[in-house]
Amino acid sequence: MTNTLILIPARLASSRLPGKPLAEIGGLPMICQVVNRAREAEIGEPVVATDSEEVLAAVEAHGARVVMTRADHQSGSDRIWEALQNVDPDGKVDNVINLQGDLPTIEGATIRESLRPLEDASVDIGTLATKITLEAERTNPNVTKAVGTPIANNRLRALYFTRASAPHGDGPLYHHIGLYAYRRAALEKFVSLPPSTLEIREKLEQLRALENEMRIDIQLVDAVPLGVDTPEDLERARASFR
Numbered sequence: 553m554t555n556t557l558i559l560i561p562a563r564l565a566s567s568r569l570p571g572k573p574l575a576e577i578g579g580l581p582m583i584c585q586v587v588n589r590a591r592e593a594e595i596g597e598p599v600v601a602t603d604s605e606e607v608l609a610a611v612e613a614h615g616a617r618v619v620m621t622r623a624d625h626q627s628g629s630d631r632i633w634e635a636l637q638n639v640d641p642d643g644k645v646d647n648v649i650n651l652q653g654d655l656p657t658i659e660g661a662t663i664r665e666s667l668r669p670l671e672d673a674s675v676d677i678g679t680l681a682t683k684i685t686l687e688a689e690r691t692n693p694n695v696t697k698a699v700g701t702p703i704a705n706n707r708l709r710a711l712y713f714t715r716a717s718a719p720h721g722d723g724p725l726y727h728h729i730g731l732y733a734y735r736r737a738a739l740e741k742f743v744s745l746p747p748s749t750l751e752i753r754e755k756l757e758q759l760r761a762l763e764n765e766m767r768i769d770i771q772l773v774d775a776v777p778l779g780v781d782t783p784e785d786l787e788r789a790r791a792s793f794r
Contacts, residue, residue: 556596578793592660669769
């Protein structure tokens, strides 16, 4: 895939872990570790999108590109759309990866996998999931399940995303990983749509795309990267770097 940009939204405001992007992990602010993982993917320039002067300064000191965005965005998708228009006003970028700024341990190869569904011209958005192996995750509402129909080896066409245990019956359940590869036109369409009924009910933004007949394909990968949302997560991330 060519003309790809990796956009990393980062806000200081976090109810469970204030100042999260600047938390130290492995001798660097967490947001800079995420930039390093994006660089390792070798598929496009990483650019941080933030509303914080402190994050701006940290990323610039790390030698990475960063753009300021408005503070009133309701979602990371809205933030990366503003950032894309800032970075690429002429529309040269074809594909945009929305990489969460709290995934300091994600592997570059995993980020690359999110682009593979876009090799099919009928796919609007690519994302990732992995097979659930821990029994507790099957019923944990904090673990989003991806429900899809197999269309190729390690590939599903998304039918639904839910916090419930689904689908019912024998067979695997899949843990959705919140990383998205958008075609530029798909991102523009997505942010223009109002929040949808199921999106509001499940509190899962990606359902807006499915409810508006946008196609999401899911690439299956081996493991879920550690997301840092709590002080306990932060200590686990620090331990992994040690």
